[in-house]
Each structure stands twice: as structure tokens, then as C-alpha cells.
Amino acid sequence: NAGVMQNPRHLVRRRGQEARLRCSPMKGHSHVYWYRQLPEEGLKFMVYLQKENIIDESGMPKERFSAEFPKEGPSILRIQQVVRGDSAAYFCASSPGMGGNTEAFFGQGTRLTVV
């Protein structure tokens, strides 16, 4: 059973370009979460999605950032017109359901570098 798959592992973008980060949850998991981690800092929640629905996007910046989890295919985190401050590791996690007793499993992350 493959774990949470994220790609690409590393992404370099010039300022003003778009970044697309992909996340395939574990088999059987229908809940996806995106986190951002700045160097030497903790994980900051961004968005929680189920298939075709955004459940909680309270951690998403209001502009330039969007996320989706279509009926078919991976979840996508899109960052438009990237700036240097967007450079970070972006982690995706998935769980089979919600509930406080359900653990989440993280992918290896995508390290975005904006030059």
C-alpha cells in the first residue's frame, strides 16, 4: 500500500510564475490536508479538502493560493505569481476519515524555491 505521494519533490520557480503541487492520498483515504513549513519552523495548516469539496481553508492566504481535490486525480495546491516568501516545504497529509482518533499520514513534501 503506497503512502501519500507528492510530486514534484523539488520545484524551482522564478518570481511571477505559477507553482503546481500534487498530492495523491493513501489508498482508501478521502481526506487531504495541506501544510506549509518554513525553514526551521513548524507545520502551518493551510487547507482541508474532501473529494470535490473544500472543508476548511482558514490557513490559506487570501490571494494567489488555491487548492482542489477533484473527483478523479490528485489534490492540487496552486500558487500563482510566486514570490520569494513562498519558498518553503509544502506537505500533504491524508486520513481515511475525520475524527480525533484518526491519524494522518504525511507525504515526503514538495520543496519550493522561488528565485
Added chain:
Amino acid sequence: QQPVQSPQAVILREGEDAVINCSSSKALYSVHWYRQKHGEAPVFLMILLKGGEQKGHEKISASFNEKKQQSSLYLTASQLSYSGTYFCGTDGTNAGKSTFGDGTTLTVKP
């Protein structure tokens, strides 16, 4: 509100014990612990729920004091592989949507 972890960093020799604490300013329903090695994904260690339920690795122990709104992770007879940054996450109803602390960096030396 973000939980507060202490200490920020700890250095141990192999075989020594350590305790990592996580405190919240709001009532907790659950606490989750993860370990992250440099450049890798966070790995699930344990969930502790209000009411006493726990789920996690057999070799890891932790406590959850609901009244004090805090949790502690106990690492006994530490091994080199225990090195990494430990994060606690807190949330009301969903383990996947957590508010994480800033982490405790544990270094185990031979």
C-alpha cells in the same frame, strides 16, 4: 492558538531518558505527536484523546492531562534513531487538521 512545546531542544546520550511537553491555552480534545527527521516527512507517533484513549507505537509512551491542557511524550532508553524534531498537534475534532507547536529538537549522541 498554537500549543507551546518545551524544551525547544535537548541533547542526550544513548540510553538516557527525555520528556517533551506540549501545553495549550484552550481545552483539548486530542493531542497528536509526530517526529520529523531533517528533510523528511513527519511520521505519526501517537494520538491521545480526551477520556484516556490512546493509539500509537508500542515503544512510545505519552500522557494527556485534560485539566491542565497539556501532554507529555516520554522517550526512555533513547537510541540514535530517536533524533529528530518532535511536534505536538492539537485540534478539536480532526487529527488531520492540527495546530502544531514549533517543535522540540532532540539530538541523541553515542
